[in-house]
Amino acid sequence: MIVVESLEIHVSNHCNLSCRGCSHLTPLEKKCFMDINKTIQSLNLLKKSLHCKVIRLLGGEPTLNPDLAKIAEEIKKIGIADEISLPTNGVSLEKISDDVLKNLDMIEISNYNYSLEKSKKIYEWSQKVKEKYKIKIIIYMYQYFREPYSYQKNNDLELVQKIYKTCIVANKWQCYNVYENYIFKCPEAMALSKNIKGQSFEINGLKITDDVYFEKKLNNYLNNSQCLEACKYCLGTVGKQFLIEQVNKDKYMEYANTPIEELLDKDFLEECQNNDIGDLRTVKKVIEI
Ligand code: SF4
Ligand code: SF4
16 A cells, blocks of 8 residues: 555636646636546545545635535545645635535645735634634745746756756655546646646556556656656746736746746755755745644
């Protein structure tokens, strides 16, 4: 049995924010939800080979999915994870129903561009929910992101491999992602497969199947020291930092069309190669309720 830190499923492709540098390419997504039945089927197969400490129901913004309560209930029944977490941007906390909350172990709220008023609202809601449901609530205060991608392919294979080797998402956090019939090393590989011409789920992911060799194939896929094809368009966790801002699709693409070399934080890459950094350094403060 393979035991990993985390699995993610995208219960909503779209979001109620449109952040520049969203690492899941959400501002480019149509308003839609993945096929949850296919994903549940895949998780039922996957649990024969893999167990995770936490499964995250995210997106996009997961609270936009009207079937979230049913999804959380189904995921709990599968038993692939010790804990179920709901990461959210905290914009619509009051819309999270009791039926959703009763199936969660944790809520992770990303408080972007935090104002005093917004932070107070999040804090008060969190205290109320914690008291009633005994759910662990973590608030991340963010003001910065790192550049995530470039639509211009990086043909410097040595650099691609360096970016991959220092990528915290895949190598440390183990944010493995299940989307319908496929598992991915990271949500970025899934998102790039959907959005970049020539990339696909077959190229960057592993199809979840019921054959006897699946666990071996999964182990090889997750522990392969070679980068994915998607990594040629990705900055991993060493993109330049910038202040989070809300942008439209055109502005998002303007940045995404910049060459990798210009978006790369070369000093941070070097630092990550020499030390075990283990952090993006973009979270200002973490508050545990
Ligand atoms: S809140 Fe921002 S970063 Fe998070 S999914 Fe939405 S657009 Fe992306
Ligand atoms: S695509 Fe590659 S570099 Fe980007 S997050 Fe995934 S593993 Fe890391």
